[in-house]
Amino acid sequence: MNDIIVQYQWEVFIAIEILSFLCLLLFGYIRYKLKKPQLSQGFLIAFIVLTGFEAVLAWYVFAITDEIAAFQIIVSLFVLYALTFGIYDFKRLDRWMRKKIDADQLLTARDYEEMARQKDPTVQAKYYLVTWITHVAVFVSVQVLFFGLSGLDIHDSVAYLTDLDWLGSENYEVTPYDNQTFHSVSMIWGIILVVDTIVSATYVFQKKDKNKRGA
DSSP states (O other), X not given: OHHXXXXXXXXXXXXXXXXXXXXXXXXXIIXXXXXXXXXXXXXXXXXXXXHHHHHHHHHHHHHHHOSOOHHHHHHHHHHHHHHTHHHHHHHHXXXXXXXXXXXXXXXXXXXHHHHHHHTOHHHHHHHHHHHHHHHHHHHHHHHHHHHHHTTOOHHHHHHHHHOXXXXXXXXXXXXSOSSHHHHHHHHHHHHHHHHHHHHHHHHHTSOOOHHHHHO
């Protein structure tokens, strides 16, 4: 049984993701189309439970194989997003859908205040700055973990960080990482971090309305 779960770990993860997506679709249909918000909560709870199953699956595979592979890293990122930025994004989407479909019955005065607040450039700048700092902190923490698991001490780590010629290499053997998984995840994540930095900068350094600031 253990071998079967490990062997089909990706299939199980994808199946859970599909079920999670269906739960969100049913949540939206019942909440916005049938206009039964109380009933829709059950599918939202099911989505949360399935996310928990993903975390348990990643831990279980690690316990059996005793190694950190791409599977655990990817599942962890999915779960981490769902528990952090995903909650904020979901709330924004929920308010937007309620406004589009049935604003009079589904939106409260507090919802309108929050939607107006989110359009404030100062609030946007603060949000994107905080999320970017969090992203960088998580990325750096994972790199420290990868370096440690690759057997590097502080002197080796400093040597690699002061000479970054290895960044352009496709061969992990000339990098700080001791396997291709760590190298591939770090390179792809690094590109995502660069894109996130550019996007966040457009909000952080956007022009503020002087009239609103002076009000």
